[in-house]
Amino acid sequence: MPWWFSYKHNGPDFTMFGAAHLSVLTLLIIACLYFILARETFRNSPKLDRNIRYTLAACLIFLEASYHIWYIVNDAWSVQFALPLHLSSITLITCIFMLITGHKRLIEITFFAGVSSAFLTLITPDVGNFGYPHFRFFHFFLSHAIVIIASIYMIAVKKTMLTFSSVMTVWLYTNLYAALIFLVNFITDGNYLYLMRKPAGPSPFDWFGPWPYYILVLQLVSLILFVFMYGLYQLLFRKGHHHNRKGNNYMHE
Template sequence: MLVWLGRRHREARSGQVFARTFAVVIVLFAATVLVYGALASGWDIGVALPFHLSDLAWMAAAYTLWTRHQWSYALTYYWGLTLSTIAMITPAIEVPDFPHIDFVDFWAEHAMVVWAVIYLTWGLGMRPDWRSYAIAVSTTLAWGVAALGFNTVAGTNYGFVNAKPNAPSPLDLMGDWPWYLGVEVVLGLAVWALITWPWTRSRGAASSGQPVEA
């Protein structure tokens, strides 16, 4: 449905209205949950701050839906298509059952980012390229260094860069700290390159006059 809507209203005013409404819904939902979480935890610094990549992903998604800027689309594409999807397949935290607010928060927040990627890419026609790849890699590495430093000082574990999560996760297959961080980086670089290459290959074929499959 999102792909159909994006293609049908790509150049129309209604498309912009839908995209910006989508952005507002993401921001209002995420902000409401953040406030609730801070109040419910008595403002626990370990969980109350939006420092996880999943938090940055919804911010990038909302910003891109509103502005259609390529740099924020790059972050939305790579973080949403891989990290948000993996989080839903193998949650790194213990998610309570529905209708608990943490259940709604976890699934809705990650799903909306993935939906935004689908809408922006296959609906509106935005595409990643190797510059987008470089933006996503450099931003993610910078965030990792910042998170590692903040966690060390504050005694937190945002992004699970200082320790593995308590719940089972793919990190359990990557060795102990800090080795799993290196494995994450290598796998991330490879997977992100793989989901960049088809788009750049299509452009190259189109520019050379060769037929391109839809």
């Protein structure tokens, strides 16, 4: 097994805010700005728009499939941690269907729950010690970054209208999902959504106190993040979307 695909770490270490980490964050910002600034180009070319969306969806499918293959070939796959139940995995799935169907509810879920969690995760990545150019490094950062890029694309290019009620709806969905996963954790002895204990490495969870108090704090923090993202949407996109209020908020293909 080559070191760059091995489950046992025997390659370069990951350095938080090192050259590789900062390069990923920089490229992410550039990609988001590009799709915002070039949005008219994609709006005026249905074929180009379709190709972009389907390519992003295909990348996410490939990344998720290769992630499970990595576990399996390394004889490390376990129901305790490998099921696609973490928020990043669920929003990756909603992102795929969002890109294919353009359904407004999927855009709302992916934008508020997916982008907020992906951004915080990219800032304080739970990537073990797998540094560049290990497979896990590429999988982790690409999968989270594409969720952010795809959400920005769908809002900027497709002129998706978001309302404050979207914030509360997604927050409710997220809490209902967390309640379900809490039961799954008991059944699988897992730690999905980190409801049973904090991540091993540095993470935003460290700021919110010990278990179980950090779970309660996360309820408020997630709501604040969703409201902040709604404000960011208002600042960046609302003016350009105002005239499209009665237009289609999702695609039919």
